Amino acid sequence: MDYKNILIDREEHVAVLTINRPDKMNALNDDVIAEMRAAFDELESDQEIRVIVVTGAGDKAFVAGADIKELSTLNALQGVAKSERGQVLMFNIANMNKPVIMAINGFALGGGCELAMAGDIRLASDKAKLGQPEITLGIIPGYGGTQRLPRLVGKGKALEILLTGKMIKAEEALQIGLVDKVVPHDSLMDEAKGLAKAMANLAPIALALIKKCVYYGLETDLKSGCTFESLQFGAVCTTDDMAEGTKAFLEKRKPEFRGK
Numbered sequence: 332m333d334y335k336n337i338l339i340d341r342e343e344h345v346a347v348l349t350i351n352r353p354d355k356m357n358a359l360n361d362d363v364i365a366e367m368r369a370a371f372d373e374l375e376s377d378q379e380i381r382v383i384v385v386t387g388a389g390d391k392a393f394v395a396g397a398d399i400k401e402l403s404t405l406n407a408l409q410g411v412a413k414s415e416r417g418q419v420l421m422f423n424i425a426n427m428n429k430p431v432i433m434a435i436n437g438f439a440l441g442g443g444c445e446l447a448m449a450g451d452i453r454l455a456s457d458k459a460k461l462g463q464p465e466i467t468l469g470i471i472p473g474y475g476g477t478q479r480l481p482r483l484v485g486k487g488k489a490l491e492i493l494l495t496g497k498m499i500k501a502e503e504a505l506q507i508g509l510v511d512k513v514v515p516h517d518s519l520m521d522e523a524k525g526l527a528k529a530m531a532n533l534a535p536i537a538l539a540l541i542k543k544c545v546y547y548g549l550e551t552d553l554k555s556g557c558t559f560e561s562l563q564f565g566a567v568c569t570t571d572d573m574a575e576g577t578k579a580f581l582e583k584r585k586p587e588f589r590g591k
């Protein structure tokens with residue numbers, strides 16, 4: 332499919348999705364959200380692709396939020412609809428059967444911070460700045476920020492960030508658990524692609540089932556989560572990749588996983 336606002340580069344089993352509106356700090360307008368939903372559907376069904384990296388075009392921004400021009404004219408019902416459309420994208424990312432790495436190359440504000448939080452692993456440039464500045468516009472986050480932020484950093488830090496609208500630097504984001512690693516700006520994409528390639532060599536079905544277990548488990552109690560894990564463990568035992576992984580270990584060689 333042809334996209335106007337995003338780029339997709341494929342390198343072997345890794346796809347890099349770049350949000351490409353650098354003149355508007357890669358702000359998420361309706362077209363970008365729609366294209367990203369289509370792109371994640373496309374990447375999910377692409378059998379060659381095993382891991383996805385998301386980043387922003389240009390040197391300044393990952394994504395500087397929802398498009399404020401579009402927000403400025405919304406009425407209540409349009410606001411609900413806009414929020415729901417964005418939330419579907421965020422859930423689709425978590426529901427992907429493939430790991431999604433967020434390579435945060437600059438400002439990740441509002442919807443940009445929410446997009447980052449919807450990914451599985453967050454790598455940040457040492458120049459990145461994150462935050463939920465919606466309150467400074469007289470609004471609230473609409474793409475899951477009030478929910479995912481406290482789950483990641485705890486209630487106190489989340490409320491501080493949400494209620495002040497302040498930006499935090501990458502190092503502080505690392506300290507509070509909002510990002511998982513900070514790397515020098517110029518090596519961000521090499522780091523992200525290196526991590527993606529390493530995961531692309533692992534067993535795709537097992538990667539998918541780990542995601543399912545973690546995301547399901549976070550929504551339920553420990554016992555139910557562990558029951559769910561046992562069932563997925565049973566499922567993974569039926570895969571060719573399980574046979575290959577264990578056999579390769581016993582034969583002292585590297586496994587070759589085929590996603591079957």
Ligand code: COA
Nearest residue numbers: 354355356358395396397398399400438440441442464465
């Ligand atoms: N929506 C729409 N346009 C945006 C945008 C957004 N969220 N963020 C930046 N832009 C646009 C600016 O309007 C400007 O467009 P213009 O050149 O046509 O005037 C362009 O991107 C460059 O932004 P600018 O503000 O000039 O860059 P800066 O380096 O001075 O500041 C930011 C960068 C990210 C700090 C600043 O753009 C900003 O605060 N953006 C809004 C962040 C926000 O509140 N996000 C939450 C939205 S719900």
